[in-house]
Amino acid sequence: MLWGKKLLIQQLQERLVPFLVAQGFQQLPLSERDRKSREMVLMLPLGYLKRTHEENLELVEVQLHPRRPTFVLAFGVAPPQGVTLPWAYFPQSDVRVADLPEHCRLYASRRSMKWFGPSWLSFGRDTAIQIAKTIERAIELLPEVEDYFRRGTVGSHVKCICYSLDPSGKLKVSARST
16 A cells, blocks of 8 residues: 555646646645654645735645545635734634635545545556546536636535634534535
8 A cells, every 4th residue: 555655645746736737736844843743744745836816826736635645635725914813813824725714625535525635446457547537627626626616616526624603703614515
């Protein structure tokens, strides 16, 4: 499995990241606070992908599963004023996807929240080919991410989690999907 994950990271860096860079994203290393966390280093080996659109900062994170050679694309929009959470404030430049009041994930299958990765049925077959097909599938679904960035629409492979505080200050969590 370790070999499969290394191969996945290599192919993501060679195929998915250049595709996103061609869309205007900039690949950035993990922040100092995230480099101190083993969990964050393992989950985000490709760092962050960010681009500005008008005054907003659009974020994409390629998040890897801790044990399997699979990934999910997490994304959202950081407003110019940054994000204020009940426990912290993050300026726009320091915001991560999980810090956003609404953050989303692009799944291979939203209904089952299936991450992108080789099928268990393909075990024993050429892993490199299976991973390449998986990455191509993620690229095919990226227009759903762009639709969210431009119009706020949630595509059929996207699920968004929204955090807010009710008038009493209690944290309220809701989901948005089609």
